[in-house]
Amino acid sequence: MTRLFNEPAAFADEMIEGFVASSGRWVKRVAGGVVRNTKSTPDTVALVIGGGSGHYPAFAGLVGQGLAHGAAMGNLFASPSAQQVYNVARAADNGAGVLLGYGNYAGDVLHFNQAQARLRNEGIDCRSIAVTDDVSSAPLAERTKRRGIAGDLTVFKVAAAAAEAGYSMDDVVAVAERANERTRSFGVAFTGCTLPGADQPLFSVPAGRMAVGMGIHGEPGIDETDVPTADELAELLVGKLLTEIPDGVDTRGARVVPILNGLGSVKYEELFVVYRRVAQLLAEAGLEAVDPQVGELVTSFDMAGTSLTLFWLDEELETLWHAPADAPAFRRGAVTAEALEPAALSDFAETEQPIPHASAESCDAARRVLAALDAAKAVVEANADELGRIDAVAGDGDHGIGMERGVRAAVLAARDAAARGAGAATTLHFAADAWADRAGGTSGALWGMALRAVGDAVGDAEAPDAGTVAAGVAGAAAAIMDFGKAKPGDKTLVDVLVPFRDALAAGVSDGLSLTDAWGAAATAAQRAAEETARLLPLMGRARPHAEKSLGTPDAGAVSMALIVRAIHNTLIERTTMKEKA
Numbered sequence: 269m270t271r272l273f274n275e276p277a278a279f280a281d282e283m284i285e286g287f288v289a290s291s292g293r294w295v296k297r298v299a300g301g302v303v304r305n306t307k308s309t310p311d312t313v314a315l316v317i318g319g320g321s322g323h324y325p326a327f328a329g330l331v332g333q334g335l336a337h338g339a340a341m342g343n344l345f346a347s348p349s350a351q352q353v354y355n356v357a358r359a360a361d362n363g364a365g366v367l368l369g370y371g372n373y374a375g376d377v378l379h380f381n382q383a384q385a386r387l388r389n390e391g392i393d394c395r396s397i398a399v400t401d402d403v404s405s406a407p408l409a410e411r412t413k414r415r416g417i418a419g420d421l422t423v424f425k426v427a428a429a430a431a432e433a434g435y436s437m438d439d440v441v442a443v444a445e446r447a448n449e450r451t452r453s454f455g456v457a458f459t460g461c462t463l464p465g466a467d468q469p470l471f472s473v474p475a476g477r478m479a480v481g482m483g484i485h486g487e488p489g490i491d492e493t494d495v496p497t498a499d500e501l502a503e504l505l506v507g508k509l510l511t512e513i514p515d516g517v518d519t520r521g522a523r524v525v526p527i528l529n530g531l532g533s534v535k536y537e538e539l540f541v542v543y544r545r546v547a548q549l550l551a552e553a554g555l556e557a558v559d560p561q562v563g564e565l566v567t568s569f570d571m572a573g574t575s576l577t578l579f580w581l582d583e584e585l586e587t588l589w590h591a592p593a594d595a596p597a598f599r600r601g602a603v604t605a606e607a608l609e610p611a612a613l614s615d616f617a618e619t620e621q622p623i624p625h626a627s628a629e630s631c632d633a634a635r636r637v638l639a640a641l642d643a644a645k646a647v648v649e650a651n652a653d654e655l656g657r658i659d660a661v662a663g664d665g666d667h668g669i670g671m672e673r674g675v676r677a678a679v680l681a682a683r684d685a686a687a688r689g690a691g692a693a694t695t696l697h698f699a700a701d702a703w704a705d706r707a708g709g710t711s712g713a714l715w716g717m718a719l720r721a722v723g724d725a726v727g728d729a730e731a732p733d734a735g736t737v738a739a740g741v742a743g744a745a746a747a748i749m750d751f752g753k754a755k756p757g758d759k760t761l762v763d764v765l766v767p768f769r770d771a772l773a774a775g776v777s778d779g780l781s782l783t784d785a786w787g788a789a790a791t792a793a794q795r796a797a798e799e800t801a802r803l804l805p806l807m808g809r810a811r812p813h814a815e816k817s818l819g820t821p822d823a824g825a826v827s828m829a830l831i832v833r834a835i836h837n838t839l840i841e842r843t844t845m846k847e848k849a
Contacts, residue, residue, distance in 0.1 A: 270569055276465030277672050280321040280343045287328055291596045294332040296608070298359045300352030302328050303338035306605035313431040313440045314338070314360040317369040317424050318353060319376055320345040320666075320708070322463075323484055326420055326566040329597030333605040335428045336369075336595070337362070343673055344463055345485045345666040346709035347375030350382035351701070357387055357394065365393030365437045367444065369424050371416025372398040373485075375710040378751065382713070393437050397444045399423050401453040401577065403512055404481030404490055417484050418529040418566045419451035421598070422579040422589070429591035447585055450517070453527075454508045455575025456501065457482040457489060461532060461568045463665060466656065470665040480504075484531070484568045485666075498538070502545035505576035510553060514580050520554060523581045525589060527561040531573035536563060539574060546576065558586065565597075621698070626691025629731035633692035636842065638682045640835045641699060645675045647834040648827065659823035667711060667823040674707025674715055691728030696720065711824055714752060714761065718744035734782035738773050745769045759803040759817070761824035768793040768832055783839040790833045797821055797829035 273279050288297045296305040301318060308314070317327045318340030327339040338360035342348035347370075348356075357366045368384060370376040380396055387394040400411055401419025416423075427444035435443070457479045460469030473479045478496065479489030496504065513519055528543045530536070543562045550557050558581060566575075581589065592601030626634070648655075648671045656668035681702035685695040696719050704716025725740030726732035732740075745765050754760040771792040775785025800822040 273464035279464045300355035301341040325597030332595030334593030342708040349705040350379045351705040353383035401451045426588045429588035450580040453577040457573030459572040461571035470660040498541040499545040506549040525579035527577035531571040626728035630691030634695040643834040674703040677702040677706035693723040696723030759805040764825040767796040793829040797825040
């Protein structure tokens with residue numbers, strides 16, 4: 269278990285602070301993550317990588333000369349927000365564009381694509397590479413759905429070396445894609461990992477058994493076997509990877525980089541015993557092992573497990589793999605790096621946003637928005653552990669922590685906006701941006717969209733009525749389904765949002781007050797959340813382990829139902845106060 273922490277929700281921030289304090293020779297903190305603290309060659313492509321925290325050395329440990337120019341660092345096991353990615357990319361840009369690199373997870377794809385669009389709108393050439401090396405996460409015919417695990421390293425190293433060598437953006441992208449196509453990984457676990465403050469691991473493996481095909485976020489494996497000997501494990505890993513040779517590879521005398529990666533608590537000595545047999549098997553297959561890597565490169569907190577990656581080289585990829593690099597967690601060759609001057613790097617600190625004019629009626633509504641958000645915060649904090657437990661059944665267990673971080677940030681932002689005279693729309697917009705930025709992950713992006721859509725509908729000019737609120741909820745549903753592509757039946761928060769939207773609209777159409785219409789819709793939402801227990805997930809990290817979630821409701825659906833019921837209670841309180849007045 270994770271033993272050393274203070275406040276679990278503050279773990280990621282405090283970890284980053286300590287990492288930067290101990291690694292100042294290589295990195296400097298900026299809003300959203302870290303960037304190089306050394307000079308990069310002007311007019312060269314910058315590589316910005318990123319993902320959730322909890323995987324060190326990925327991602328921040330790979331920032332330095334010859335490797336990444338920056339890393340966006342999300343909450344524990346949650347993707348960084350689009351704002352974080354944007355901030356890091358702006359700070360890292362050398363004038364020739366930015367390549368974004370990340371593992372192929374739903375939240376990362378959503379947020380990195382949002383940041384990419386924003387950077388492009390500002391005239392910065394921005395491209396993306398999503399790593400898809402995990403052979404257990406989807407069949408070969410659906411390779412674009414595979415997730416990224418330890419193969420991140422090979423793709424990032426090659427792309428960074430190409431950028432350092434002065435390749436054009438098109439050429440950097442081409443070699444990164446080729447590296448991704450030639451990288452395959454497969455892993456196992458003996459125990460699950462435990463997030464800071466959690467009493468139980470995200471998943472467990474029976475004593476004497478091994479989970480096969482796990483992910484780096486604690487996703488349960490796709491199979492289970494008895495714990496093998498070290499040699500038997502090597503045979504399983506190598507045998508699986510040799511059944512899927514990348515297109516265009518001639519295996520006769522092929523050169524491969526083997527990476528035996530420890531997931532967190534398997535000791536180096538154990539890894540060396542396993543690699544002994546891996547090396548023998550590769551040689552027996554007629555393959556030449558080049559620059560083997562054995563150790564912790566992409567981890568999963570305290571998970572006991574390991575993965576094997578094979579990176580199939582060609583002449584150019586091998587040259588780029590061997591290029592010098594100097595980062596906190598990966599060094600090779602001789603690198604001469606000149607430290608940045610203190611004034612040479614902007615922290616991209618956020619300036620105070622102006623507050624547009626709002627009517628007195630809208631300012632009064634902003635105070636009601638703040639009360640609703642306070643209620644959401646209270647119910648999320650009271651249920652955070654349970655939300656994490658539900659999410660861990662087939663996912664990564666971070667939903668409770670992510671929701672806490674998001675709603676707390678939203679309340680702070682809304683309180684600041686309301687105190688400065690903001691109307692309802694501006695208060696909601698401030699809360700939306702803060703929630704998306706601090707929560708990260710898919711849920712952070714979706715809740716940010718929901719609040720922004722409601723704000724767009726209510727405006728700052730008039731007191732919102734039931735019709736405008738219902739229109740805002742409808743806009744939220746449309747935005748979320750368009751962005752995330754989920755639909756009713758996929759076992760996501762959409763399974764609650766759509767019935768809530770429809771019931772609210774029906775109540776308003778029938779002439780009910782906002783309080784009564786919202787109450788009826790909250791009841792429909794609760795019923796819909798419970799019904800998700802009968803569904804199989806078709807989206808997100810739970811998809812590969814759909815059968816494990818049967819009988820358990822979706823965490824995102826449950827949190828939404830809890831929040832809309834808590835908001836209804838604030839509406840009741842306000843109605844009661846008005847009646848007494």
